[in-house]
Amino acid sequence: MIQVKNLIKVLERNKINFFTGVPDSILKGISNYLEKYPHKKHVIATNEGAAISMGIGNYLSTKKIPCIYLQNSGLSNAINPLISIASKDVYSIPLFLIIGWRGSPKKPDEPQHKAKGKITLNLLKLLKIDYCILRNEKDLKKIKKLILKSKKNKSIVACLIEKDTLEIFKKNKEKTNGNLFRSDFIKNFISLIPNKSKVISTTGYTSRELMELRKKFNLNKGKDFYMVGGMGHASSVAAGYALNSKKQVYCLDGDGSILMHLGSLRTAGYLKNNNFKHIILNNNSHESVGGQPTNAKGINFRQLSYSVGYKKYFQITNLIGIQGNIKKFIKSKGPSLLEVRIRNGSLKNLSRPKNLTKIKEKFMVN
Numbered sequence: 359m360i361q362v363k364n365l366i367k368v369l370e371r372n373k374i375n376f377f378t379g380v381p382d383s384i385l386k387g388i389s390n391y392l393e394k395y396p397h398k399k400h401v402i403a404t405n406e407g408a409a410i411s412m413g414i415g416n417y418l419s420t421k422k423i424p425c426i427y428l429q430n431s432g433l434s435n436a437i438n439p440l441i442s443i444a445s446k447d448v449y450s451i452p453l454f455l456i457i458g459w460r461g462s463p464k465k466p467d468e469p470q471h472k473a474k475g476k477i478t479l480n481l482l483k484l485l486k487i488d489y490c491i492l493r494n495e496k497d498l499k500k501i502k503k504l505i506l507k508s509k510k511n512k513s514i515v516a517c518l519i520e521k522d523t524l525e526i527f528k529k530n531k532e533k534t535n536g537n538l539f540r541s542d543f544i545k546n547f548i549s550l551i552p553n554k555s556k557v558i559s560t561t562g563y564t565s566r567e568l569m570e571l572r573k574k575f576n577l578n579k580g581k582d583f584y585m586v587g588g589m590g591h592a593s594s595v596a597a598g599y600a601l602n603s604k605k606q607v608y609c610l611d612g613d614g615s616i617l618m619h620l621g622s623l624r625t626a627g628y629l630k631n632n633n634f635k636h637i638i639l640n641n642n643s644h645e646s647v648g649g650q651p652t653n654a655k656g657i658n659f660r661q662l663s664y665s666v667g668y669k670k671y672f673q674i675t676n677l678i679g680i681q682g683n684i685k686k687f688i689k690s691k692g693p694s695l696l697e698v699r700i701r702n703g704s705l706k707n708l709s710r711p712k713n714l715t716k717i718k719e720k721f722m723v724n
């Protein structure tokens with residue numbers, strides 16, 4: 359195991375003192391540890407490309423190497439600014455990446471992570487990013503060498519961390535946001551939607567709870583497409599589907615996921631498909647990967663949705679009258695947004711979507 363504080367100490371000793379990134383389950387100890395740092399030293403970004411770019415901006419103003427942490431699935435979001443701005447062939451900007459390596463061939467993982475895990479090292483090689491793998495405290499010695507290389511060559515370097523390598527660094531318990539759980543809403547929702555609905559659900563606990571609740575309570579209205587990867591793209595998949603269908607299309611989204619690619623809301627807004635219904639399960643946190651804040655708190659989703667072209671906005675904050683409120687949303691002419699304010703807390707022992715091609719085929723049947 360590697361202690362988070364020892365890892366951060368090594369980086370700080372080597373003059374890295376700005377951290378930015380997108381939370382990841384493997385790296386949750388890092389973001390929890392950094393939560394007490396002020397914004398000048400730590401920023402949670404909305405997507406990995408934005409995190410890389412924050413780091414680039416920080417380097418331009420401080421001349422110091424920034425640290426950017428991300429899950430390997432987010433490497434694809436990061437590649438654009440990495441290769442088109444920071445690479446040696448463009449502006450040659452030194453960056454230090456910490457990558458949570460889901461799906462490393464040494465660790466069993468989910469299908470979407472296996473696919474990305476297998477190609478992660480090759481991606482880094484293609485991008486000409488020097489890297490090391492951190493498996494224990496001794497490996498921390500490799501970091502100094504990498505940072506010196508980055509400084510000297512003005513290049514991007516990275517370290518990879520696999521599952522169960524970093525110690526769990528507990529964060530302070532946050533104040534709860536009301537008393538409605540995600541599962542309370544989902545259970546009511548899938549018992550009320552029309553039979554032929556299509557439900558596209560976002561990455562993390564939302565898809566897992568949706569699948570679990572259907573099984574547990576035998577709720578079979580509508581068909582689901584679980585976005586096990588492609589975080590932030592559920593609403594675009596839903597909007598793409600809605601364009602060519604007369605069915606009611608529901609997107610079950612999260613606040614972290616919506617913020618990752620917020621521009622998609624405008625696309626759904628100007629497309630004006632009245633069968634497109636968007637739900638945001640807003641807990642102001644990345645609960646599925648450790649509960650780090652998303653900073654969704656303070657966003658006025660009513661104003662936001664109307665200004666990007668949605669026709670109706672609804673809000674649910676508790677169980678009282680929940681069925682009536684869901685029915686109003688279901689009846690509305692879209693595009694409409696339903697913001698459901700939920701507290702953190704998920705069902706225990708959730709299984710994961712497994713036979714994905716079967717799920718797709720079932721979803722595609724009319």
Ligand SMILES: Cc1ncc(C[n+]2csc(CCOP(=O)(O)OP(=O)(O)O)c2C)c(N)n1
Binds near residue numbers: 643
């Ligand atoms: C591109 C990408 N970056 C990071 C992750 C890791 N990740 C999985 S779920 C999740 C949090 C999602 O937050 P939110 O949408 O608010 O849903 P919640 O977890 O609160 O249910 C993150 C960051 C990912 N899967 N893909």
